[in-house]
Amino acid sequence: MADILQLLVAGLATGGIYALVAVGFTLLWQTSQTINFAQGEFVMLPAFFVLIAMGYFGLPFWAAVAVGGVVSVVVLGLLFKKWMVDPMIRHGVLPLVIATIGLAILMKEMVREFYGADAWPFPALAATTDVAVLGAVFSIQSLLILAICIAVVVALQLFLNGTRTGRCMQATAQNPTVARLLGVRVERMILYTFLINGALVWVASLLITPIYLAKFTNGEWLGLYAFIAAIIGGFNQVRGAIVGGLLLGVVDNFAAAYISSQYRMAIPLMILIVVILFRPQGLLGRVEERTV
């Protein structure tokens, strides 16, 4: 029982991180039909922004984290939209998908060339001690990760549902044409989702990098897990991405512990295939009308 509880909490913690990444992914899809194949690299990069701010500019950790946040929002949010998505989206979904695959290669190679191919240690946000509750041992780190993920998701939900801007963003996601007719500044709302995505990947990067170290290849599997989480939960809903992410983290952890660590990756992939084939709209998603 204690084992199961431990696995559950650890799974929820990593699942919470996947959920953050997946939420950003679905936000971009909903408002601008951008499928970002570089989303994993987007999570890999902010950790390096922080490391560069600390190593080359001598900033203390928390200042470097703040700088990393600003750079992430500007580069991965604003510039990504202005320089890549805007010129390309008129060609349709596929060219943008290909371009983001190219962007992923570019980001990986730049980190490898200019920073190094090693796995760099990254300071954890909290001391790595454990607490014992009801006979099960939890690491403070996973509890903190879980708490931060919940806080971020709740804040995002409050923003989307409780503020005028948030509701305008939802309107943009549901029907841009009508939203524009009603006076919503659609372009600006789309920009906001890109900025939010920049902030989400920054948080995810700060949470996951202390566990897996900062390495230029991190984005490969992170991106894959984010896609899987987004699709399992439902591509067109923020709620779906959260459920998908948490579910994925838990399933992944249990599969590694009880089924086979060699095939741990296979279980999420099979869930993905089954969900796409039998419930393409995702576990929580709405059915989208098909258009020609």
Add this chain to the structure above:
Amino acid sequence: MSNRRLAAGIVLASAGAFLLVVPFGLKPYGIFILSMWAVMTIAAIGLNLTLGYAGQISLAQAAFVGIGAYITAYLTTKGWPFWPTYVFGGISCFAVGWVLGYPALRVQHHYLAFVTLAFNTLVYLIFRNEEWLTGGIYGISNVPRPSVLGLSMNSPLAFYYFCLAHLALVSAATWWLIRSPWGRAFVALRENPIRALSLGVDTRRYTLVAFAIGAGLGGISGALYAPLLQFVDPTPFALGLSLNLLLMVVLGGSGYFFGPFLGAIVAVLLPEWLRFTQGFYLMGYAVLVIVLMAFSPTGLLGLADRLTRPARRRTASAAGGPPETAAESETAR
């Protein structure tokens, strides 16, 4: 028009002559890279049929190259002659590709991309973990090279011509295929599936066939890959190669017959010539992909096409028909 055709003929003839003569000026490593180009081009031609002509995105081509390579490696090291394993590899991939086509009947575009991506990673995991069959991470070594009509293909030069002959055969077969009713049905499928269906094209069957033929060519490419390296291990067949093959097809010009040839030059040959640039080559490659997608989503050949005939309206034919409406139909999700 006839001028263009003449120019194209001259370019083709000189390219063919160049490919026949060039290995004499190269060291064995250069010949190896050229052979690799031929092998990868075959895989990219397969993907171009699935993606460029039939409009079905697939991120699983590396898995088929891998299946073909492993079947050939496993059976030839067990003492089988080359040709039966080669045929068996191609047919197996055709069959698996057919099965993988079924998801394409249900879902499209990005969902299909993810299903095929998941399939590729599953196949990779099997290659890596089923040691009794695939040798795990150590792979299968000492894969023999075939002999043709008693001539041994052991030397790099002989095997290069062997690969080149395969490329020529595959190209000829594909050239014929895309001019046959099947090829026209593929294009109809890409341009407007519902119209195709209403005109009596069996879209179900052609979707499956498009996947299966593309996969079969991947298998053939793999069956050449194994004896070329004389060694197979799981790493080359991970998702990276599938993405790379996709980039080759799109970079060269998806839906153009010669797109894969050109794309494979950029992705396989150029990195070797530009080796002195080290990591910068890949950065340049990535930037090229991004810039090309911004200005010419139909790839290098699409760009050339646009530059050489600016005024005339292109007609979408099965022959060189660029997917000019594909981009627009993509936006309708």
